[in-house]
Amino acid sequence: MRSVDREKTFLSTPLDFHWHLSHLHGHSIQSMKASVLLSTAAAAVLGGFVLLNAADDRQSDNTMKSDSVTVRLFNADGTAAAPVTLPTVTRTDDEWRARLSPEQYKVARDHGTERAFCGVFHDNHKDGLYTCIGCGLPLFESKTKFDSGTGWPSFFQPFAKENIGSTRDTSYGMVREEVHCARCGTHLGHVFPDGPAPTRLRYCINSASMDFHEEPEPGPATIRLKSAADLGSFAGVSKAEQDDGLVSVSYDPEKTDLAALLKAAKPAAVEFTRPEQETVTREAIPGVPLDLASRR
Numbered sequence: 001m002r003s004v005d006r007e008k009t010f011l012s013t014p015l016d017f018h019w020h021l022s023h024l025h026g027h028s029i030q031s032m033k034a035s036v037l038l039s040t041a042a043a044a045v046l047g048g049f050v051l052l053n054a055a056d057d058r059q060s061d062n063t064m065k066s067d068s069v070t071v072r073l074f075n076a077d078g079t080a081a082a083p084v085t086l087p088t089v090t091r092t093d094d095e096w097r098a099r100l101s102p103e104q105y106k107v108a109r110d111h112g113t114e115r116a117f118c119g120v121f122h123d124n125h126k127d128g129l130y131t132c133i134g135c136g137l138p139l140f141e142s143k144t145k146f147d148s149g150t151g152w153p154s155f156f157q158p159f160a161k162e163n164i165g166s167t168r169d170t171s172y173g174m175v176r177e178e179v180h181c182a183r184c185g186t187h188l189g190h191v192f193p194d195g196p197a198p199t200r201l202r203y204c205i206n207s208a209s210m211d212f213h214e215e216p217e218p219g220p221a222t223i224r225l226k227s228a229a230d231l232g233s234f235a236g237v238s239k240a241e242q243d244d245g246l247v248s249v250s251y252d253p254e255k256t257d258l259a260a261l262l263k264a265a266k267p268a269a270v271e272f273t274r275p276e277q278e279t280v281t282r283e284a285i286p287g288v289p290l291d292l293a294s295r296r
Helices: 014-025 036-045 093-099 102-108 258-265 275-284
Strands: 068-071 084-087 128-132 138-141 164-169 176-181 187-192 202-205 210-214 221-225 238-241 247-251 270-272
Touching (some): 093 102, 164 187, 247 258
Antiparallel strands (some): 176 187, 238 247
16 A cells, blocks of 8 residues: 655644634635634734644543444445444554554544644545544545545545544534544544535544545555465465564455455464455454554
8 A cells, every 4th residue: 555655734833723723613714714813813812822732622531432333344346344343443552652653643542633734635636445544444435525625634424424433522612523433433533514415514534544545556465464374376476574473465456366365374363454355354264363554
């Protein structure tokens, strides 16, 4: 999967706070720019101190209320799989910090907000699937993305309603609906009732909370396995030893039966790099430990 350079784009000036207010209230940047005095007044009220990425004051600090959650995974044909109940993904703070960049951690785990018009996916017009940066769960499809004028990636519908959780957010003296990954609790952004038809919803999402898988993804696919099996009988499959004890297996999705390959490999653990790999793995070898997010 192609990696994306991510800037550290957090609020740091009065104008940034002005941009942030458009995100909080759900107004477009164009209309907000007509009220430049708003940012000046906001800075004055704050005594010249700009509020930096304040954590959401939600009704519940624990978004993961259960050990399991019912979600929909991604099929290789691009459709949503049937609902399946899976364990929630929980990690220690140190584990999250080790897996995420500082920017990703600030947004995904500390409920920060990236600067408007600076997120890597704000102006992304490629076809594909947006997944959770924390656990790889499918979140949004490119066909539901639209230009809201706010400066953040906006979608009118999630990949599956089961995959998005929400909490009441009363930060900044307002009442909003915060949205997060239903499986790992990664903070995504907020949803507002001012989107286009047919849902009239606008999911205003931080780029730092998502990964993107272009469809169709060019070139061979890679999946990482903890396995010593000989896969030489599979045409077009190559293996490369990794220093972390996993084997990187490269294969052609058009020619290789991934389910058969996994059954032959009998891996003790799997780390996937494409969203459909989780669906295939859970069906082919149920119960195998999965590393639920690609590493950068």
